[in-house]
Amino acid sequence: MLDSTPGTQFRLFDAPEREPSQLVGFAGNRIDRQAESRDEQSIRRALADPAARVMLMREGRLHIKLIGTTFDPYLTLDEARALDARMEDAVLLGQAGSGPVLAAPAGRATDALPDTMKAIEYRSIYVQGLIDPEGLGAMAQGASLLAWHATHRFCSRCGHNTESRIGGYKRICLNCNAQHFPRTDPVAIMLTVTRDKCLLGRSPHFAPGMYSALAGFIEPGETIEAAVRRETFEEAGIRLGRVVYHASQPWPFPHTLMIGCFGEALNEDIHADFNELEDCRWFARGEVRDMLARTHPQDLAVPPPGAIATHLIRYWTENS
Numbered sequence: 001m002l003d004s005t006p007g008t009q010f011r012l013f014d015a016p017e018r019e020p021s022q023l024v025g026f027a028g029n030r031i032d033r034q035a036e037s038r039d040e041q042s043i044r045r046a047l048a049d050p051a052a053r054v055m056l057m058r059e060g061r062l063h064i065k066l067i068g069t070t071f072d073p074y075l076t077l078d079e080a081r082a083l084d085a086r087m088e089d090a091v092l093l094g095q096a097g098s099g100p101v102l103a104a105p106a107g108r109a110t111d112a113l114p115d116t117m118k119a120i121e122y123r124s125i126y127v128q129g130l131i132d133p134e135g136l137g138a139m140a141q142g143a144s145l146l147a148w149h150a151t152h153r154f155c156s157r158c159g160h161n162t163e164s165r166i167g168g169y170k171r172i173c174l175n176c177n178a179q180h181f182p183r184t185d186p187v188a189i190m191l192t193v194t195r196d197k198c199l200l201g202r203s204p205h206f207a208p209g210m211y212s213a214l215a216g217f218i219e220p221g222e223t224i225e226a227a228v229r230r231e232t233f234e235e236a237g238i239r240l241g242r243v244v245y246h247a248s249q250p251w252p253f254p255h256t257l258m259i260g261c262f263g264e265a266l267n268e269d270i271h272a273d274f275n276e277l278e279d280c281r282w283f284a285r286g287e288v289r290d291m292l293a294r295t296h297p298q299d300l301a302v303p304p305p306g307a308i309a310t311h312l313i314r315y316w317t318e319n320s
C-alpha cells in the first residue's frame with residue numbers, strides 16, 4: 001500500500017520529474033495516438049480532413065519539403081498526391097494539434113523529385129537536427145510502422161496475402177484470418193561502470209575515433225537485466241553485479257526500442273569479442289569528459305548528442 005502521509009517519501013517516485021527518456025533523440029513525439037478509438041474508418045476519416053498532413057517515406061529516407069534553407073517534414077494531402085504518394089498504403093500516426101498526421105510510402109524515386117523536395121536518410125535528419133524533436137518522433141513512428149508493413153504483406157501462418165486494418169496497427173490474413181501486429185524489437189544498451197571508469201567499445205562500422213556503450217538484442221524468454229549481463233560478458237568478458245534501467249529510445253532502424261541501463265562491473269580484465277568489436281577498453285572519467293566535449297587529444301568521441309549511449313555516458317560523468 002502506498003504511504004501518502006505528508007512528509008514521507010515513497011522511494012519509487014524519488015526520481016526526477018523529467019524522465020531521462022524525454023531527453024533522447026526520437027522521443028519528442030507529441031502526436032495523440034488515440035489507440036483506443038482506432039477502427040476500420042480511421043484512415044478514411046483522416047483523409048477527409050482538410051487539415052490532414054502526411055509524411056512521405058521510401059527506402060530509409062524521408063521525402064521532405066525544402067523551404068528556403070529550412071525543412072518541413074509534412075505535406076498536405078494535395079501535395080502528397082501530386083507526388084504520386086501511395087496513399088492506399090498510408091498509416092495513421094494520430095492527432096496533432098493541427099489535425100491528423102499520416103505516413104505513406106513515397107511514390108517517386110529520389111531522382112524523380114521536384115527541386116522543392118529532398119529525400120534524406122532518417123539517420124542524417126536525426127544527426128544533423130534537420131527537423132524539430134516533435135517531427136523526429138513522428139518520423140520514427142511512421143518509419144517503423146511503414147517498415148513493418150513492407151515486410152509483412154504475407155501471412156506468417158499460411159502464406160496468403162494480408163491487408164492493413166485499423167489505421168495500420170494490424171494486418172489480417174484474408175485466408176486464415178490470423179491477426180498480425182506491428183513489432184518492436186528490444187535492444188539492451190548498457191554502460192558498464194566502476195567507481196571511476198566506464199567500458200566503451202567500437203564496432204568496425206563506427207565513424208573514426210567513435211566509442212560507445214555495448215549493445216545487443218534481448219532474446220526470447222530473457223529479462224532486460226539478463227540480456228545486459230549476457231551481452232556484456234559475451235562482448236567484453238566482464239561480469240556484472242547490479243544492473244539498473246535508466247532510459248529508453250525509439251530507434252527506427254527499422255523498429256527497435258533501445259533500453260538503456262547501467263551495469264556494475266565485478267571484474268576489470270577485458271576479454272573482448274573481436275568478431276563483434278574492433279576495440280573495447282576502460283575510459284577514465286576525465287577522458288570521457290573530453291570525448292563528450294569533443295576536446296579529446298586523439299579526437300576520440302562518443303555518439304551524437306541525441307543517442308541514448310551518449311545520455312548514459314553523460315549521466316555517469318555528472319552523477320557518480
Ligand SMILES: [Zn+2]
Nearest residue numbers: 155158173176
Ligand atoms: Zn493466413
